[in-house]
Structure formats: structure tokens, C-alpha cells
Amino acid sequence: MAHPKLEVSWLRKSFPGLDVIGGISAAVQKGEFISIVGPSGCGKTTFLRIVAGLEQASGGEVRLDGRVVREPGADRGFVFQSDNLLPWRTIYDNARIGQEIAGRSGAAERQRTMDMLKLVGLEGFEHYYPRQLSGGMRQRVNLARALAVDPEVLLMDEPFSALDAQTREIMQTELLRIWERGRKTVLFVTHQIDEAVLLSDRVWVFARRPGRLQEVIDIPIPRPRDLSAKRTPDFVALVDRIWRLIEHDVRDSVLHENT
Amino acid sequence: MGGKSHAAGVIALISVVGGLLAWEAASRLLVSNKLFLAAPTQIVMAVIGLARSGALAHHAAVSAGEFAAGFAISTVIGIPLGLVMASSKTAKSALQPWVYGLYATPTVALAPLFILWLGIGIWSKVLVVLSLVVFPIALNTEAGLRTTSRELVETVRSFGASASQVFFKVSLPSAAPLIFTGLRLGIGRGLIGVVVAELFGARAGLGQLISESSETFNMPNLFAGVCLLALSGIALTVGFTSLERRLFPWREEQG
Numbered sequence: 001m002a003h004p005k006l007e008v009s010w011l012r013k014s015f016p017g018l019d020v021i022g023g024i025s026a027a028v029q030k031g032e033f034i035s036i037v038g039p040s041g042c043g044k045t046t047f048l049r050i051v052a053g054l055e056q057a058s059g060g061e062v063r064l065d066g067r068v069v070r071e072p073g074a075d076r077g078f079v080f081q082s083d084n085l086l087p088w089r090t091i092y093d094n095a096r097i098g099q100e101i102a103g104r105s106g107a108a109e110r111q112r113t114m115d116m117l118k119l120v121g122l123e124g125f126e127h128y129y130p131r132q133l134s135g136g137m138r139q140r141v142n143l144a145r146a147l148a149v150d151p152e153v154l155l156m157d158e159p160f161s162a163l164d165a166q167t168r169e170i171m172q173t174e175l176l177r178i179w180e181r182g183r184k185t186v187l188f189v190t191h192q193i194d195e196a197v198l199l200s201d202r203v204w205v206f207a208r209r210p211g212r213l214q215e216v217i218d219i220p221i222p223r224p225r226d227l228s229a230k231r232t233p234d235f236v237a238l239v240d241r242i243w244r245l246i247e248h249d250v251r252d253s254v255l256h257e258n259t
Numbered sequence: 260m261g262g263k264s265h266a267a268g269v270i271a272l273i274s275v276v277g278g279l280l281a282w283e284a285a286s287r288l289l290v291s292n293k294l295f296l297a298a299p300t301q302i303v304m305a306v307i308g309l310a311r312s313g314a315l316a317h318h319a320a321v322s323a324g325e326f327a328a329g330f331a332i333s334t335v336i337g338i339p340l341g342l343v344m345a346s347s348k349t350a351k352s353a354l355q356p357w358v359y360g361l362y363a364t365p366t367v368a369l370a371p372l373f374i375l376w377l378g379i380g381i382w383s384k385v386l387v388v389l390s391l392v393v394f395p396i397a398l399n400t401e402a403g404l405r406t407t408s409r410e411l412v413e414t415v416r417s418f419g420a421s422a423s424q425v426f427f428k429v430s431l432p433s434a435a436p437l438i439f440t441g442l443r444l445g446i447g448r449g450l451i452g453v454v455v456a457e458l459f460g461a462r463a464g465l466g467q468l469i470s471e472s473s474e475t476f477n478m479p480n481l482f483a484g485v486c487l488l489a490l491s492g493i494a495l496t497v498g499f500t501s502l503e504r505r506l507f508p509w510r511e512e513q514g
């Protein structure tokens with residue numbers, strides 16, 4: 001088997017008085033689309049932030065192409081839950097900021113930013129300000145911004161959770177289409193199991209207290225996929241299986257939050 | 260919307276013209292003693308007279324110079340002061356009581372003291388302006404930097420931004436509107452500082468013109484000075500507001 005693109009070994013994270021991640025080991029192959037699902041508070045965001053270098057692990061390590069990563073860098077692109085666009089920058093300048101930080105400003109880079117905006121369907125909006133765009137459009141800029149640095153790995157933390165149901169489905173198909181074009185390695189956190197199944201090659205099911213990788217589910221649904229895949233019996237069976245894995249934990253976490 | 264703002268402009272114009280007419284009538288018909296009030300027409304004549312003699316340009320230039328110097332020094336000190344307060348908890352705890360305290364103090368009352376220290380030349384006025392303007396600038400700079408969104412900082416950090424890139428690409432642009440608000444507040448305070456300090460003692464300046472006119476009971480000249488101050492205050496504030504609009508187009512309200 002080829003060297004994994006991303007390798008996580010014995011990753012642990014505790015905050016004072018709280019073990020959030022209790023030893024996760026996993027590997028992601030180049031071009032794989034991985035979704036992470038699990039009950040609220042099981043450490044999905046924390047896990048992704050450690051991979052991004054925004055948070056330091058308490059133990060274990062993350063390797064990207066064999067190199068240990070501890071700091072953020074342009075080899076990883078993070079798509080945040082809220083779009084986090086800089087309100088004083090135009091759409092184009094927002095999408096370009098990763099390249100700007102990396103000190104890349106050649107014609108090729110500028111062209112790539114334009115291409116990514118076009119890819120997410122925002123051609124013609126380059127000179128708009130974020131406040132002039134809808135939530136769905138801003139989330140596309142968020143994605144284009146991460147893609148513009150041409151990262152080795154794309155880290156996405158519930159990027160569609162703030163969108164309404166229809167926009168969300170459209171964004172799912174858009175993401176499938178965009179991913180088919182580049183086949184980036186993706187770690188995608190979501191609460192929606194059907195979203196995870198639709199998008200992924202494999203789904204990681206996290207359990208809580210402390211957070212750990214409970215099970216890895218292969219998704220053998222043929223690609224290219226579209227929304228109609230959601231109606232196939234295979235799809236429904238997979239969603240059902242994953243739901244049963246986390247059901248107990250989810251109930252537990254909901255009850256916990258209410259007390 | 261265009262029609263509404265047009266109507267608002269007409270109302271404002273009627274209000275101003277009506278007020279001036281009432282003023283003119285009152286000073287001609289009601290206040291018989293010329294020592295108490297001057298009519299707008301007399302003020303206009305006084306302005307023309309002062310302009311012809313060159314006195315106006317001289318007084319205005321002195322006051323403008325004092326204001327500009329005080330304002331510039333306030334900016335150069337106030338923004339870094341706000342930066343220091345925003346970047347270190349210790350510095351903030353140490354400086355905050357002073358900055359807040361002095362911001363709330365009408366330091367213009369210290370003008371006689373400053374004149375004692377620095378003489379009746381321009382530097383005592385510059386110091387008064389500085390003492391009034393530097394604190395709102397520092398406080399607004401600090402507030403602007405403090406309220407920088409942590410999510411936006413994280414976002415640029417996720418691309419590997421250095422501390423200075425975070426500062427120049429996120430903190431500073433996000434604080435800029437508030438820093439400008441501090442500068443705009445400084446304009447009004449600075450003008451008051453110049454005039455009041457000149458009233459206490461000066462060789463020239465619009466405040467000096469006003470105090471001299473009042474001593475000689477020259478009401479038209481007194482009002483000429485006041486009106487010029489009012490106009491420059493309005494012009495500076497309007498100019499500044501339009502500058503802000505140009506610099507921060509992304510802040511415009513929607514629609």
C-alpha cells in the first residue's frame with residue numbers, strides 16, 4: 001500500500017480537567033474523501049484543529065506526507081463553519097489571502113484564485129464585498145479561499161451547517177462536482193449522516209468521553225454520485241448502520257447538555 | 260429615497276435661512292444696544308473687512324497651525340498608546356486609569372498652567388490640543404483592536420500567518436474604523452482646545468481675535484471669529500466623514 005497522505009498516531013488532547021481526545025490513530029490515502037461523524041462534544045472540531053495546527057496535541061503526532069506537522073501552513077486548507085470572510089476585502093481579495101500570506105503573488109497564483117472562484121460559481125462577483133453576498137455564496141468563497149492555496153489536504157468543519165436545507169443540498173452536489181475535478185484529500189466533519197455517506201469514500205465514526213475512533217465505514221457507492229444516490233437502498237442501509245453506531249452516544253450527549 | 264433626502268435638504272435650508280432672518284430682525288429691531296449682538300449682515304461685513312486687512316488670514320493661520328500640530332502629535336502618540344494598551348494586559352492595567360481619567364477631565368482648564376510653562380506662543384496651545392485629543396484616539400484604538408474577531412484571526416492563522424501578518428491583515432484593518440472615530444471626536448475637542456487656550460492668552464489666533472473683540476466691544480468681529488470657527492468645525496467633520504466613507508466602503512449600510 002502507498003504511503004498515506006495523512007497519518008495520525010496516538011493523538012491525545014486534554015484541556016484542563018477534560019480529556020477530549022483519548023488516543024486516535026488513523027491514516028488517509030491521497031485523494032480520499034473522509035467524513036467524521038459523532039455526537040456533539042466528542043472532539044471532532046478539536047481533532048481537525050490539531051491537524052490544522054491551530055491547536056497543539058497533548059500526545060501523539062500528525063504526519064503529512066511523512067513530515068510531522070505542528071504549525072498551520074498552506075499545505076492544509078481549513079474551511080470554517082462560519083465563513084469568516086474579512087468584511088473589508090472584496091471577494092477576490094478574500095479568496096487570495098492564503099496565497100498572500102504565503103508570499104505568492106505571481107500571475108499563475110492570481111489565475112488560480114480566479115479559477116477557484118469560477119469553480120465555486122462566483123465568477124463576476126470578484127469586486128463585491130462579503131456583506132453583499134448571501135450566506136451560501138459566502139460559504140462558497142470560504143471554500144474557494146481554502147482551494148486557492150492548492151492545499152494537500154482540505155479540512156472542513158461543518159461547512160454547510162449554517163445553510164438552509166435546499167442550499168445545503170445544492171452545496172453538497174457542488175462539492176461533489178468540485179472534488180471530482182481535483183480529487184483532493186479531504187477531512188469533512190458533519191452532523192448529517194446522509195451528507196457524510198453521499199460525499200465520502202469512508203466515514204469515521206467518533207465516540208465520546210473521551211473522543212476516539214469507534215469505527216471506519218467504507219462507502220462503496222459508485223462515483224460520480226449525485227443527490228439521487230440518497231434514494232438507493234444501499235445508501236439508506238449505510239445511513240442506518242452509522243446512525244445505530246452513534247445513537248446511544250448522541251442520546252447521551254443530548255441528555256447531558258440538558259442537565 | 261432621493262426625493263426624501265431632497266425634501267430634507269429643503270427643510271434644512273429653510274431652517275437656516277429663517278434662523279438668519281430672525282437673527283437679523285432681532286438684532287435690528289429688538290436689541291437696540293450694539294454692544295450686545297451683531298446682525299448677520301454686520302458679521303459678513305466684518306469678515307470682509309478682516310479679510311481685506313489680512314488680519315483674518317493671519318489669525319486663522321495661527322489657529323490652524325496650532326490645531327494641526329496638536330492633532331498630528333496626538334495621532335502619533337495616541338495610536339501607539341492604544342496599541343500598547345491592546346497588546347499587553349499589564350500595560351493596559353497600568354495605563355487605563357490615567358487615560359480614562361484624563362479623557363474625562365476637561366484638561367482645557369489647564370491652559371493657564373500650560374501658558375505659564377510654555378509662554379503665550381503656539382506651543383502652550385498645541386499642548387492643550389494634545390491633552391484633549393490624544394486620549395479619545397488612544398481609547399478608540401484600544402477598543403478597535405480589542406474587538407477584533409478571534410475567528411478572523413484564526414482564519415488567517417490557519418494559512419500560516421505570522422504575528423505581524425495577523426496584525427496588518429486583520430487587527431489593524433478591523434480597528435481602522437474605530438480609530439477614525441477617535442480622530443473625528445478629536446476634531447471637535449481640538450478646536451475647543453485651540454480657542455479656549457487662546458482666550459487665556461495669545462499673540463494671535465481666532466480665539467485671540469474673539470477675546471480682543473470682546474474687550475473692545477466689537478461685536479461684529481467677535482461673531483466673525485465665532486462663525487469662522489463654526490464653519491471650520493463643520494468643514495473638518497464633513498470632510499472627515501466623507502473620507503471615512505471612501506476608506507471604508509465595506510461598512511456602508513446595506514440598501
Ligand SMILES: Nc1ncnc2c1ncn2[C@@H]1O[C@H](COP(=O)(O)OP(=O)(O)OP(=O)(O)O)[C@@H](O)[C@H]1O
Nearest residue numbers: 015016018020038039040041042043044045046047
Ligand atoms: N479551548 C478549549 N478549552 C476547554 N475545553 C474545550 C476547548 N475546546 C473544546 N473544548 C471541549 O472539548 C470538547 C470537544 O469539543 P469539540 O468542539 O472538539 O467537539 P465537537 O465534536 O466538534 O462538537 P460539536 O459536534 O458540537 O461541534 C467539548 O466538551 C468542549 O467543551
Ligand SMILES: [Mg+2]
Nearest residue numbers: 044045046157
Ligand atoms: Mg465542532
